[in-house]
Amino acid sequence: MPFYQTWEEFARAAEKLYLTDPMKVRVVLKYRHCDGNLCMKVTDDAVCLQYKTDQAQDVKKIEKFHGQLMRLMVSKESRSVSMETD
Amino acid sequence: MVLLENDSFLTELTRLFQRCRTTGSVYITLKKYDGRTKPVPRKGNAETFDPVDNKCLLRATDGKKMISTVVSSKEVIKFQMAYSNLLRAHMDGLKKKDKKSKTKKTKATQ
Numbered sequence: 001m002p003f004y005q006t007w008e009e010f011a012r013a014a015e016k017l018y019l020t021d022p023m024k025v026r027v028v029l030k031y032r033h034c035d036g037n038l039c040m041k042v043t044d045d046a047v048c049l050q051y052k053t054d055q056a057q058d059v060k061k062i063e064k065f066h067g068q069l070m071r072l073m074v075s076k077e078s079r080s081v082s083m084e085t086d
Numbered sequence: 087m088v089l090l091e092n093d094s095f096l097t098e099l100t101r102l103f104q105r106c107r108t109t110g111s112v113y114i115t116l117k118k119y120d121g122r123t124k125p126v127p128r129k130g131n132a133e134t135f136d137p138v139d140n141k142c143l144l145r146a147t148d149g150k151k152m153i154s155t156v157v158s159s160k161e162v163i164k165f166q167m168a169y170s171n172l173l174r175a176h177m178d179g180l181k182k183k184d185k186k187s188k189t190k191k192t193k194a195t196q
Contacts, residue, residue: 022118029114033107033179056180063173066116067166073118074159081193 001048007061010051014042017049018069027069029062038062087145092165095155096172099146103176106148117155119143126148 004010017027024044031038037054041061053062090098100112106112120137127133140159145152157165 008170008177013136023120026115026117030105031104031112031114031177032157033110036179036181038180048168051132054181056178056182057142059174059177066173067170070116070144070157070166070169071144073116073159073161074140074162076139076159082119083176 003050003051003052006056007051010040010049011061011065013049014065015069017042017044017047017071020044022073027066029066040066087154090155090186092155092157092161093146095146095153098153099169100172100176102146102148102153103172104191107179107181109135110148113149115143117143136146160164168185 004013012072014027019045028041028043028045029038030041037052038059039050039052041048041050043049051062053059088098102112117140120139121136122137124133125134142157142162143154144157144174145154147153
């Protein structure tokens with residue numbers, strides 16, 4: 001269950017995992033206001049990728065990535081998220 | 087588990103965040119959904135079922151109460167905007183970036 005140190009690595013690995021099997025992958029977000037931290041997990045029940053942060057600047061990245069994954073899930077074409085931003 | 091409409095889900099999610107401000111966590115789960123309403127049978131014939139490709143399931147809980155909603159491609163744009171604003175507004179308890187540049191400036195002037 002590796003905790004990634006950099007956001008870029010986590011985002012790339014998470015997106016790759018999702019594209020291998022969209023139906024199996026789930027994304028979990030855990031927010032604790034009292035402790036002031038946010039944890040994001042992407043897993044297909046075999047591989048588990050996690051990213052933890054207590055920085056406000058990461059909230060925007062996490063929330064944006066969450067939205068991109070949501071749009072990927074509802075879109076019919078298998079389009080990569082990174083391709084969209086490039 | 088309560089299945090709600092997108093708007094009710096957003097309202098309930100706001101309440102969930104407000105309730106958990108002093109203690110506890112908010113868990114949000116996002117998963118692709120193919121529209122099935124019946125569980126997959128263990129054996130025997132598989133149900134004749136046409137999977138749809140344009141839906142996702144969003145769940146939220148504080149450990150006690152759970153709410154969920156289904157978002158489809160038609161609603162995703164509107165929902166995602168409201169949802170992003172909601173997350174950004176409530177996840178504000180994290181540390182702000184250290185203003186290292188300011189301290190460097192003051193040191194340089196000394």
